Amino acid sequence: MKGVSATKVKARFSNYLEQCTEGPVIVTKNGRPTAVLLAVSDEEELERLVLAHTPRFMGLLDNAEKRIGRSGGIEHKEFWRAVKKGRR
Numbered sequence: 001m002k003g004v005s006a007t008k009v010k011a012r013f014s015n016y017l018e019q020c021t022e023g024p025v026i027v028t029k030n031g032r033p034t035a036v037l038l039a040v041s042d043e044e045e046l047e048r049l050v051l052a053h054t055p056r057f058m059g060l061l062d063n064a065e066k067r068i069g070r071s072g073g074i075e076h077k078e079f080w081r082a083v084k085k086g087r088r
Contacts, residue, residue, distance in 0.1 A: 001023060001024045001026050002023065002024075003025075003026040003028055004025060004026070005027075005029070006028065006029045006035075009025075009037075016037055017037065019037075020037040020038055021039040024036050024037065024038050025037040
């Protein structure tokens with residue numbers, strides 16, 4: 001991973017956007033990492049990336065995993081029946 005100061009990124013942003021297609025570019029401020037420039041190949045990947053860094057969504061996933069751990073979850077067919085029923 002390449003590290004670069006925020007000042008340099010600001011001065012040559014398009015250059016670093018191109019470089020991030022080869023790998024993540026770590027942006028630093030006062031010598032400390034503050035951001036990452038990542039190339040995104042498609043909208044699904046972008047959505048996964050954003051959701052993975054959304055505290056509310058991650059909390060929902062964590063709660064769902066705990067409920068499944070306690071209850072054992074539901075069967076695949078039962079899940080899809082519930083989904084279809086909810087659409088009506």
